Amino acid sequence: MIQCSSACCGGATIITLKExxxxxxxxxxxxxxxxxxxFxxxxxxYIEDFAIKYKSFYIIGDFIAGNRLRKRCRMLKEALCSLHNKNKPLQCSVVPFSVTFPENLQDIVIVERKKGAFRTCKGFDDNAPSVWNGEFTDxxxxxNFYELRQNLVFQRNIVERLFFKCENSPFFRKFITEEQGFFEIPIISDFIDEVCNIAQVDKFEFVKMxxxxxxKELTVGGVKNSLFIEALNVLDGVKN
Structure with a gap:
């Protein structure tokens, strides 16, 4: 374990279908x-291979792992990543860089990162080792960056279909009208079989876990996560 994400890690990360x-x-x-x-x-x-095109927008769809209501990832133990030596998510292996921008435009990503939670990242210290200079030097x-990108390309079809399945939702319509915004849903029951088949996991084990x-994660700070309530309703409705 190393001093990982002690300042920037929230309650959730991103994984891909292959993970x-x-x-x-x-x-x-x-x-x-x-x-x-x-940009x-x-x-x-660069993004057309994995982004969803909706009207004049480009949408990135991700599998969200964790609880965004939490301040810290459940795998952090005293600011140390307990998955670090156990093949942690690809997303966690490339931050603060972003696979949604090409390799030679990562300076744009870093400018934005320094304004937010990443501003205290030790990777920005003057004496930190250099890993990018117009391209990745590590x-x-x-x-990891290109494997993550390829995973996004791989899952685009099913993620796109899941996105359009929600087109009549009021939350979907609200998301579309906002300049930025974020739209989060459970994995829809109609797609759980397909998701499990692609990921090569047993459906009943997946539903149970x-x-x-x-x-376990339903309540944070006395507040119930309405999305997780919806997810439980979906899982309860999955047929044998």
């Missing part, structure tokens, strides 16, 4: 959608 088999017993899993505004034509061409970081995790 679901490793993490469905650890995190409650939902789906999240966010808008992405391309230029090169950026637009081979492991580079490998996810139900247990949603119950």
């Amino acid at each position: 679901l088999d490793r993490f469905y017993k650890i995190f409650p899993i939902t789906l999240g959608f966010r808008k992405l505004h391309p 230029n034509d090169f950026h637009k061409a 081979p492991i970081l580079k490998e 996810q139900r247990s995790l949603f119950v």
Whole structure:
């Protein structure tokens, strides 16, 4: 374990469908959608392989692992990542960089990161080792970055179908009218079979473990997570 995400890590991270088999017993899993505004034509061409195109918008769909109501990830122990030496999520291996921007535009990402929770990241210290200079200079970081991107390309079809399945939801319509915004849903019951087949996990084991995790994470600071209540209702309705 290393001093990982002591300042920037929230209650949830992002995983991909290809990683679901490793993490469905650890995190409650939902789906999240966010808008992405391309910086230029090169950026637009880069995201078209994995982004959802809706009207004039580009939407990124992610599997959200954890509880966004929590201040810290449930795998952090005294600011140390207990998954660090156990093949942690690819997303956690590339932050503060973002796979939604091409390698040569990561300086734009870093400018934005420094304004938020990442501003105290030790990676920004003057004496920190350099891992990017117009391109990634750390081979492991580079490998993780492109594997994560390829995973987003791989899951685009099912994520896109899940997104359009919610088109009549008032939360969907609210999300579309906002400049930025975030739209989060449970994995819809109609898709659980397909998700489990692709991820190569047993559906009944998946439902059992996810139900247990949603119950365990349901209440934070005395407040019940309405999304998790909805997720439990979905899981209770899954047929044998």
